[in-house]
Amino acid sequence: MIIAYETLKKNPPLVHNITNYVTVNDVANMILATGGAPLMSDDSSEVEEIVGISSALYINVGTLNGRTIESMIKAGTKANELGLPVILDPVGVGASTLRNEAVETLIETVKFSVIKGNISEIKAMVTNAKNAGGVDVQAEDVVTDGNLDETITFLKGVASSLKCVIVATGAIDIVTDGEQTALVRNGHPMMAKITGTGCMSGSVIATYCGANKERIFEGTVTAMVVMGLSGQYAADKTERLGEGIASFRTYLIDSMSMMRIDQLEEGAQIELQ
Amino acid sequence: MIIAYETLKKNPPLVHNITNYVTVNDVANMILATGGAPLMSDDSSEVEEIVGISSALYINVGTLNGRTIESMIKAGTKANELGLPVILDPVGVGASTLRNEAVETLIETVKFSVIKGNISEIKAMVTNAKNAGGVDVQAEDVVTDGNLDETITFLKGVASSLKCVIVATGAIDIVTDGEQTALVRNGHPMMAKITGTGCMSGSVIATYCGANKERIFEGTVTAMVVMGLSGQYAADKTERLGEGIASFRTYLIDSMSMMRIDQLEEGAQIELQ
Amino acid sequence: MIIAYETLKKNPPLVHNITNYVTVNDVANMILATGGAPLMSDDSSEVEEIVGISSALYINVGTLNGRTIESMIKAGTKANELGLPVILDPVGVGASTLRNEAVETLIETVKFSVIKGNISEIKAMVTNAKNAGGVDVQAEDVVTDGNLDETITFLKGVASSLKCVIVATGAIDIVTDGEQTALVRNGHPMMAKITGTGCMSGSVIATYCGANKERIFEGTVTAMVVMGLSGQYAADKTERLGEGIASFRTYLIDSMSMMRIDQLEEGAQIELQ
Numbered sequence: 001m002i003i004a005y006e007t008l009k010k011n012p013p014l015v016h017n018i019t020n021y022v023t024v025n026d027v028a029n030m031i032l033a034t035g036g037a038p039l040m041s042d043d044s045s046e047v048e049e050i051v052g053i054s055s056a057l058y059i060n061v062g063t064l065n066g067r068t069i070e071s072m073i074k075a076g077t078k079a080n081e082l083g084l085p086v087i088l089d090p091v092g093v094g095a096s097t098l099r100n101e102a103v104e105t106l107i108e109t110v111k112f113s114v115i116k117g118n119i120s121e122i123k124a125m126v127t128n129a130k131n132a133g134g135v136d137v138q139a140e141d142v143v144t145d146g147n148l149d150e151t152i153t154f155l156k157g158v159a160s161s162l163k164c165v166i167v168a169t170g171a172i173d174i175v176t177d178g179e180q181t182a183l184v185r186n187g188h189p190m191m192a193k194i195t196g197t198g199c200m201s202g203s204v205i206a207t208y209c210g211a212n213k214e215r216i217f218e219g220t221v222t223a224m225v226v227m228g229l230s231g232q233y234a235a236d237k238t239e240r241l242g243e244g245i246a247s248f249r250t251y252l253i254d255s256m257s258m259m260r261i262d263q264l265e266e267g268a269q270i271e272l273q
Numbered sequence: 274m275i276i277a278y279e280t281l282k283k284n285p286p287l288v289h290n291i292t293n294y295v296t297v298n299d300v301a302n303m304i305l306a307t308g309g310a311p312l313m314s315d316d317s318s319e320v321e322e323i324v325g326i327s328s329a330l331y332i333n334v335g336t337l338n339g340r341t342i343e344s345m346i347k348a349g350t351k352a353n354e355l356g357l358p359v360i361l362d363p364v365g366v367g368a369s370t371l372r373n374e375a376v377e378t379l380i381e382t383v384k385f386s387v388i389k390g391n392i393s394e395i396k397a398m399v400t401n402a403k404n405a406g407g408v409d410v411q412a413e414d415v416v417t418d419g420n421l422d423e424t425i426t427f428l429k430g431v432a433s434s435l436k437c438v439i440v441a442t443g444a445i446d447i448v449t450d451g452e453q454t455a456l457v458r459n460g461h462p463m464m465a466k467i468t469g470t471g472c473m474s475g476s477v478i479a480t481y482c483g484a485n486k487e488r489i490f491e492g493t494v495t496a497m498v499v500m501g502l503s504g505q506y507a508a509d510k511t512e513r514l515g516e517g518i519a520s521f522r523t524y525l526i527d528s529m530s531m532m533r534i535d536q537l538e539e540g541a542q543i544e545l546q
Numbered sequence: 547m548i549i550a551y552e553t554l555k556k557n558p559p560l561v562h563n564i565t566n567y568v569t570v571n572d573v574a575n576m577i578l579a580t581g582g583a584p585l586m587s588d589d590s591s592e593v594e595e596i597v598g599i600s601s602a603l604y605i606n607v608g609t610l611n612g613r614t615i616e617s618m619i620k621a622g623t624k625a626n627e628l629g630l631p632v633i634l635d636p637v638g639v640g641a642s643t644l645r646n647e648a649v650e651t652l653i654e655t656v657k658f659s660v661i662k663g664n665i666s667e668i669k670a671m672v673t674n675a676k677n678a679g680g681v682d683v684q685a686e687d688v689v690t691d692g693n694l695d696e697t698i699t700f701l702k703g704v705a706s707s708l709k710c711v712i713v714a715t716g717a718i719d720i721v722t723d724g725e726q727t728a729l730v731r732n733g734h735p736m737m738a739k740i741t742g743t744g745c746m747s748g749s750v751i752a753t754y755c756g757a758n759k760e761r762i763f764e765g766t767v768t769a770m771v772v773m774g775l776s777g778q779y780a781a782d783k784t785e786r787l788g789e790g791i792a793s794f795r796t797y798l799i800d801s802m803s804m805m806r807i808d809q810l811e812e813g814a815q816i817e818l819q
């Protein structure tokens with residue numbers, strides 16, 4: 001399940017990102033830390049050419065606007081033509097009509113390889129539910145042992161219907177392609193205390209999938225494991241040194257950049273269903 | 274005067290930010306460190322809905338453009354309708370006609386709860402004075418013991434005229450609603466050596482006011498104290514370890530995320546007038 | 547050759563930046579660390595006024611779009627009228643028609659003092675070569691001892707033709723005005739492992755040139771030395787502490803902010819030709 005790691009290190013993928021301006025620097029550094037090469041470009045007149053030299057496309061609607069929505073559609077369509085993995089992060093969908101309509105149009109127009117969000121975002125995406133939590137998960141949606149089976153069934157349905165891998169992030173990350181499902185129990189609560197963890201996760205998925213075009217499910221699972229493990233290492237160091245959230249952010253990217261395959265194999269907490 | 278702190282920890286406010294792309298990541302992490310939840314959105318077609326799920330609105334004109342000015346006005350108007358605190362940071366006003374006109378329009382259209390800037394910006398905002406210092410205070414404007422009384426009188430007049438709390442930042446932060454005035458002597462000169470201290474201060478004010486809608490003056494004073502104290506702790510650590518300004522930036526956000534109420538009460542240097 | 551350093555410390559220049567949203571925060575903090583004052587502004591209706599209060603203009607096309615290209619041309623034209631140094635960073639030129647045309651228009655319209663890029667970007671800029679490496683140098687272009695003389699001859703031709711200082715960055719940074727050439731062997735491979743090193747270098751050049759308008763060649767060489775030395779110090783510390791790329795980024799800016807003239811004079815590895 002973790003084999004994707006070696007492939008990436010041998011063949012660093014160029015990842016094209018159309019993402020928000022809040023966490024874009026963290027996304028770029030995280031892709032570098034993962035072993036890829038980031039490229040940010042969002043003007044509709046050039047995105048198709050940029051897709052043409054890339055190995056994967058990451059679309060994140062965190063601070064979308066009229067200008068960038070057009071670019072997302074053009075870039076996604078081109079990536080589909082070229083057979084590149086396309087990853088969608090529907091940040092804050094449910095919080096506004098603009099986001100709902102943009103995500104709906106994207107899903108109708110572009111074939112995504114992976115869609116990743118918190119469970120409130122995934123629900124809002126397919127049910128037009130209101131999402132009053134903004135970019136955070138809503139309390140009533142949190143995945144627990146009590147509602148885990150029901151949540152998995154729901155997510156498998158979404159994956160089958162959209163014909164892509166769905167990732168619902170949280171204390172337990174759920175990854176499913178509609179048939180196989182992996183529960184990833186790596187990670188640390190401190191990851192929710194900084195901005196950008198979700199965006200970085202999405203870009204790590206794009207990096208792994210860019211280097212493993214034929215193994216999207218395995219690449220996605222590996223990405224969630226390696227992000228979660230980086231969070232665990234970073235939290236350990238932050239707590240040991242008595243530091244705060246900005247140090248944690250630094251150590252999170254540090255940990256990714258120093259991750260070894262043996263750490264990954266020993267630390268991975270994956271349950272396949 | 275510091276009671277606002279506890280209210281915030283019990284009721285983490287969602288803060289909607291329309292801010293510049295230079296320091297937006299620091300602003301998001303600082304809101305999280307303070308105990309709030311940040312949301313960045315600047316497309317005019319969605320800002321009213323985003324305001325609708327928020328507890329406060331922070332408007333910062335650092336890198337404004339035609340597209341975002343319209344969003345600021347729409348969001349501010351909606352926030353007024355809903356009775357949310359609206360905080361303005363008129364970054365660099367006086368440095369261009371665009372900024373002067375945008376800030377003038379904002380003040381005429383939106384009722385602000387708090388306006389925060391350096392003393393050159395506050396002067397430029399109300400007198401159409403030229404501000405050749407860009408985003409920094411001009412030498413002839415610096416507040417000293419010699420011109421303190423005169424400055425306070427000027428700021429009280431601005432606060433009364435605009436019916437809001439005015440904050441003039443500097444070695445001494447002056448906070449006034451036209452009647453009460455607080456001088457806050459927390460802070461450290463190193464805070465002027467990094468970008469974003471001003472923007473972060475504005476977002477911390479928004480976070481405190483979002484959790485204390487009925488106590489805007491106290492919330493603002495507390496925000497300036499907690500920012501200043503974070504700066505003092507961060508500077509101590511930076512100097513002790515012999516590090517530079519980027520480490521200081523990390524420790525500034527770290528210090529905010531670890532601030533305890535007893536530190537706040539012991540460290541606060543507030544003089545009420 | 548290093549005298550520019552003292553001039554800067556005596557006369558901190560205000561640097562106007564029209565740059566990408568990926569690394570803009572690092573650029574701002576790096577200018578502050580160098581001893582300058584950053585100002586970011588990209589709306590076409592205000593850039594001329596902002597240029598009017600600045601000492602230098604830095605144009606970086608990393609995430610250019612239709613709106614910002616117009617601002618770059620207006621700002622550059624105004625800076626030429628006022629005799630300010632203008633520095634161009636043609637990020638990713640060769641990767642798209644938009645970038646090629648924008649850079650071509652900029653070079654035809656604006657007189658640049660310094661143009662800085664990796665060798666693939668410099669080649670793409672003058673020969674319309676394709677640049678499939680995105681923002682990174684292409685393998686076949688890397689400057690080695692074997693092709694160094696040939697590369698210098700090429701770059702001197704570009705500098706003479708464009709009547710500006712050309713900087714090709716890499717393991718050896720080559721700076722030439724068409725007559726004098728300096729090879730700078732400072733720096734560290736870790737600088738290529740984070741995003742923003744190139745953008746920060748460009749802004750440091752702008753800061754040095756802003757404080758040394760009559761000594762553009764010397765200012766540029768000093769900037770490359772001080773960036774390279776900061777990278778060396780930061781890599782030493784990162785390796786000593788066993789940390790990763792995000793810590794390296796912090797130490798890079800830290801090192802710049804603490805650089806002393808004696809370190810600069812002792813550490814500089816400049817070969818004049």
